[in-house]
Amino acid sequence: MIRTVVCEKEGCSGNTFLIETQGNNLVLTCEHCKSKYEFDISYYDFIILSNCSKKLSVTPSLPI
Numbered sequence: 001m002i003r004t005v006v007c008e009k010e011g012c013s014g015n016t017f018l019i020e021t022q023g024n025n026l027v028l029t030c031e032h033c034k035s036k037y038e039f040d041i042s043y044y045d046f047i048i049l050s051n052c053s054k055k056l057s058v059t060p061s062l063p064i
Contacts, residue, residue, distance in 0.1 A: 009035045 007014035007030040014032035021027065024042035029035070 005037065007033060007035055008037075009033050 005015075005017065005028060009030070012030060012033040012035065014030040014035075016031045017028040017037075018031060019026065019028055021041070022038075024040060026039045026041045028037045028039070030037075
């Protein structure tokens with residue numbers, strides 16, 4: 001599964017984020033409006049990919 005993250009705050013179209021971890025959460029902070037988004041990463045290993053449009057994809061690695 002690939003998840004692309006874009007800020008959901010009304011009036012903001014930010015697609016660049018500051019990334020940090022807090023416990024079992026991945027915390028993304030929008031660089032434009034400072035909204036925070038938390039993702040529970042305790043269940044999967046995540047690989048973070050970025051592309052030329054500066055969107056962030058968070059891809060869980062599932063066991064086979």
